[in-house]
Amino acid sequence: MKRIITLVFLTINVLAYGQIDSTKNSGIEFKNELNWDTIIALSVSIVSIVFTYIQVRIQRTHNKKTVKPIGRIRIGDYQNNIFVKVENNGVGPLIIKQILIKRDTLQTTKSLIDILPNDLTKRITWTNFTGSYEGRTIIPGQSLELIVWTINSSYEGKSNDIIENDRNDLRKALKEISVSVTYTDIYEKEEFMHDLSREEFSSWYGRHEQ
Incomplete structure (x- = not known):
């Protein structure tokens, strides 16, 4: 889970602060332009991933308790x-x-x-x-x-x-x-x-x- 969050944050940094410009013959360059739409979209995605992960953990714990012998x-x-x-x-x-x-x-x-x-x-x-x-x-x-x-x-x-x-x-x-x-x-x-x-x-x- 920590690796997923780290990867998403790295993606935010790339997409939010750097746009790829491949029009130059010299290769790919990044333009440092702040992209708030991308930040908001990915932030929502992160929140969704975190809540989904928490819900899955809760469901697994619940499933184990419903079949627990004593x-x-x-x-x-x-x-x-x-x-x-x-x-x-x-x-x-x-x-x-x-x-x-x-x-x-x-x-x-x-x-x-x-x-x-x-x-x-x-x-x-x-x-x-x-x-x-x-x-x-x-x-x-x-x-x-x-x-x-x-x-x-x-x-x-x-x-x-x-x-x-x-x-x-x-x-x-x-x-x-x-x-x-x-x-x-x-x-x-x-x-x-x-x-x-x-x-x-x-x-x-x-x-x-x-």
Whole structure:
């Protein structure tokens, strides 16, 4: 934009203060005559160019905001339902670049289940879970369920003690994790991040122990 304005001003100087005279055999000469009509015309052109440029920038910014995703990690802990989800509370598609899950010295970007204790994942039948997060898209108002535990059909005929043990053990495991989500929008020129710390997970899933 600066180069365009500089070029236009140079053109003004040439056209306003110098008229080309090519009638002489010696070559092209400039006559120093002030040309106000040219100055006014080019000034109007410059103003138009500047306002057009500003309008284009405003429109581009507006277009990006109208498709901007807002990622949020949502955790739930109820008697019959425990979950960890990534929600899109924005107005445009959310494209996941990475979901990083940590537990003590372990970490994974593949699936939350992979980082939970083996004895827990072997005996629990999940209502829903997701793996291989990279590249997944979440549309506005929807979520990606990392894990969902409910009292589903797998508990039919089992005692309340078994259900209680699974629920409490899952809470203890989720107390120890942290989750961070890196995502982008449809333009894929900028990355955003949202995370929940281990302290936040611990305070939520450990509140029953207090």
